[in-house]
Amino acid sequence: MKLTVLGAGAWGTALAASTAARHPTCLWARDAAQAKIMQQTLRNERYLPGVALPAGLHITADFDAAVVHAREGLIVVATPMAALHEMLARLASDVPDAPGVLWLCKGFEQGSGRLGHEVARAANPGARAGVISGPSFAIEVARGRPTALVAASSDAALCEQAVEALHSETLRLYTSTDPIGVEVGGAVKNVLAIATGIADGMALGLNARAALITRGLAEMTRLGVALGARPETFMGLSGLGDLVLTATGDLSRNRKVGQGLAHGLPLARILADLGHVAEGVPTAAMVLQRARACGVDMPITQAVVRVLDGALTPAAALEALMGRGARAEA
Numbered sequence: 001m002k003l004t005v006l007g008a009g010a011w012g013t014a015l016a017a018s019t020a021a022r023h024p025t026c027l028w029a030r031d032a033a034q035a036k037i038m039q040q041t042l043r044n045e046r047y048l049p050g051v052a053l054p055a056g057l058h059i060t061a062d063f064d065a066a067v068v069h070a071r072e073g074l075i076v077v078a079t080p081m082a083a084l085h086e087m088l089a090r091l092a093s094d095v096p097d098a099p100g101v102l103w104l105c106k107g108f109e110q111g112s113g114r115l116g117h118e119v120a121r122a123a124n125p126g127a128r129a130g131v132i133s134g135p136s137f138a139i140e141v142a143r144g145r146p147t148a149l150v151a152a153s154s155d156a157a158l159c160e161q162a163v164e165a166l167h168s169e170t171l172r173l174y175t176s177t178d179p180i181g182v183e184v185g186g187a188v189k190n191v192l193a194i195a196t197g198i199a200d201g202m203a204l205g206l207n208a209r210a211a212l213i214t215r216g217l218a219e220m221t222r223l224g225v226a227l228g229a230r231p232e233t234f235m236g237l238s239g240l241g242d243l244v245l246t247a248t249g250d251l252s253r254n255r256k257v258g259q260g261l262a263h264g265l266p267l268a269r270i271l272a273d274l275g276h277v278a279e280g281v282p283t284a285a286m287v288l289q290r291a292r293a294c295g296v297d298m299p300i301t302q303a304v305v306r307v308l309d310g311a312l313t314p315a316a317a318l319e320a321l322m323g324r325g326a327r328a329e330a
Contacts, residue, residue, distance in 0.1 A: 002026075002073035003165050004066045006087060008034060008059070010047035010138035010276065011104050012078025017142050018171055020057040023073075027059045028066035035061040047276070051142045067095050074100055074165050076132070080277045081107035085119045092124035100128040100158040102151060106186035107279040108286035113293075115183040115227075128155050131179050132162065133186040134237035135245035137252075141171065148172040150237045152182035174237065181233030184224035188301070189243040190254045190280030191287055192216035195304050196247035197258020198314045212300065213247050219298045223287070226294035254280035261307055262314050284308055299324060 001023050005016040008029035016027040029035035038044055042053040053059075060066055067075065077087050084105055091101065103116050114122070120129040130153025141147050151162035151173055159175040167173040176182055195216065199208045220243070221234040233239055246252045257278050260270035271278065284305045291298045303317040312320065 001161070001165050002070050003076065004028065004070035004073070005076045005078050006063075006066065007078030007083075007104075008038065008044065008047075009078060009080075010044075011136075011141075012076070013038075013044045013048055013053070014051075014138040014142035015076060015078065015104070015166070016057055017051070017053050018144075018168065019166060020054040022168060023165060024069070025057055026066050026069040027057055028063060029059065029061050032061035035059050048139060048142050051139070063090075064094065067091065070099055071095075072099065074102070074161050077101060077103040077105070079103075079105060081105040081109055081116070081279060082282070084116060085109065085123050088120055088123035088127070088129075092127065100130070100155070100161055102130050102132050102153075102158070102162055104132055105279070106133060106183070106190060107283040108187050108290060110282050110286060113286040113289045115180065115187065117179045117183060128158050129153065130155060130158050130162070131183055131186070132166075132173075133182050133242065134174075135241040137245070137249065139251065144170045146170055146172075148174065148237055148241075150174045150176050150182055152176040152179040152238070154179065176233065176236070176238075178230045178233045180227055181224050181229030182238040184227060184229055185220060185234055185236075185239035185242060187279075187283050188216075188220040188223065188287055189239075189246050190278070191284045191301050191304050192220070192243060193246040193252050193254035194258040194261070194278075194280045194284070194308075195300050197252070197255035197260075198262045198304075198307065198317070199258075200255070201259035201262025202314055202318070204318070209248070213243060216247075216300050217243060219296075219300055222296050223291050223294065223298060226296050227290070253278040257281060267308060267310075280304075281308060 003023050004026045005012045006028045019025045038059045132151050134149035151159045163173050196212050288305050306312040307317050
């Protein structure tokens, strides 16, 4: 099977490197200068420092050539959520008979609050489309560390294509027919990781971390079910699995944002120092927007939004959360 990955950031490069040993793989970079350097050095030092890319990986800045490469295979979109609509619309316009498309980005679209499958429906209603998500740091995938992901789509054949393309001795791919649940889990966990980072930055202890993860999972599930997801999805890789990784892993950018906020650093400086996208920052307000529209209570998410907006200090947010009245857990 031929595979094209659109987007040469950390995750796109890592996934392309993972598949290149088994399938003809093309990695498209928006920046022609970046593509040339990667071709010459077989490195992506900006996003995956120290990782050698396989010699068989084809790297290009020619979008049309990249899409033609996978005409009878599979396309994976590895852009941030902010660019997903543009990319899917471009595929619909330039390649009306494009093959199945899966995306890696996690979040709610800024402004509209749409999830990936809703963005896809607007950009190209007839597309065979789905999402790949789960607990995964790109650097570990690039280094061949064991990883498990889930491909979700209402198109069962597309999920099987994803398994054929991506499943390997180091990357295990499960399938799901619940793209809504998989996308909600992948989006909300980033917001909850900011909350956990704040707690860790304030040295609140492991009890507080466990409470935030557990109650955060309850928030995530409530929103997902309200949007049409199945509750059991949130006990899987894209729910609990991704939440635990992102909330506790030292490689988590969203957790680092929370730690910086706890230390009193301005948000703009935190994001500049990261040098990479922390999807939980733009996603938080959109999660709260969708939750309010559905009548879903998400107190941890609301606290994160108010800290990001500068309306509350981390200490005041903690006080507000701990001051809530007692209630039944379920």
